[in-house]
Amino acid sequence: MPDSPTPRAIPSTVPSDETSRRFSRRFGSPDRSLRRFVWYRLVQGFFGTILASICGLRASGRGHIPVEGPVLLVSNHLSHLDVLVLGILLKRPLNYVARSSLFFGPLGIFIRSVGAFPINREGMGAEGFKETLRRVRSGGIVALFPEGTRSTDGNLGDMKSGIARIVVRTRAPVIPAAIAGTFESWPKSRSYPSPHPLRVHFGEPITPEQMVELDPDELTALIRTRILHCQEIARQGLRRDLGFELAND
Helix, strand or coil: CCCCCCCCCCCCCCCCHHHHHHHHHHCCCCCCCHHHHHHHHHHHHHHHHHHHHHHCCEEECHHHCCCCCCEEEEECCCCCCHHHHHHHHCCCCEEEEEEHHHCCHHHHHHHHHCCEEEEECCECHHHHHHHHHHHHHCCCEEEECCCCCCCCCCCCCCCCCCHHHHHHHHCCCEEEEEEECHHHHCCCCCCCCCCCCCEEEECCCECHHHHCCCCHHHHHHHHHHHHHHHHHHHHHHHHHHHCCCCCCC
C-alpha cells in the first residue's frame, strides 16, 4: 500500500514569540508582548482623545526622551491622573509603579495590563526594586515618583532617599518631568476629577556620565532641582496659553 502523503503544516495565525519581539523592537516596545503592545495603544488612544478634548492636554520637551533603550522617567506627583497623563504623551509604552493596594479586582487587572507593577505603600521594597531593574534593563521606560506619594498642596515635596540607589543601579538616562494642572483637576482631598487644562514638560536627560561623581545626596538634589525646573516651565505654559493662575504660584 503506497505511503500516504504527509499533510502540509497549516501556518499558525498566532504571532510567534519571535514575531512579537521583532514587532515590539521595531515600534519601540522591547519590554512587552505584541498583544500587550496593541492593547496599550488602544487604551492610550482612548484616554488621549478624552484628555485632549476636555482638558486641552499639551506637552513640551518630548524630544528629550530617547527613542529606544532603557530610561527612567522621574516626575512630580499631584494626582491619580499623573500616570495616565504621562503615558498618553509618550510614543513609547510606559511602565510604572503603583501601590500594592490598587491591585485588586478589575482595577488591578486593568492597571497591570497597561504596564503597572506593585510596590508596598511604605516604599519600593525588594520585589519592586527588582522589577524596576528588570523592566529598565530589558529596554523599557519606567516612570517613578520620587516623592513617594501625591502632593497635598500642589508643590514638590521631599525626595525619597532610595531614588538615588535605583538610578545608580539601572545605569540608565534619567528624564526629569513635571505636570501642571492635575492637582487642580483631581487633588488628593477629592474623590473625583473635574476638567482643568493640563501641561507637561520633559527636561533634558541626566546621563550616567553626569552621575558618576555624585554621592546619593547630591544625585537626589540634582533630580529634585531638574523636576522643579520642569515644573516652572509647565506652569508658565499653563498661564501663558490659557491665562490660568495656579493656586501655588
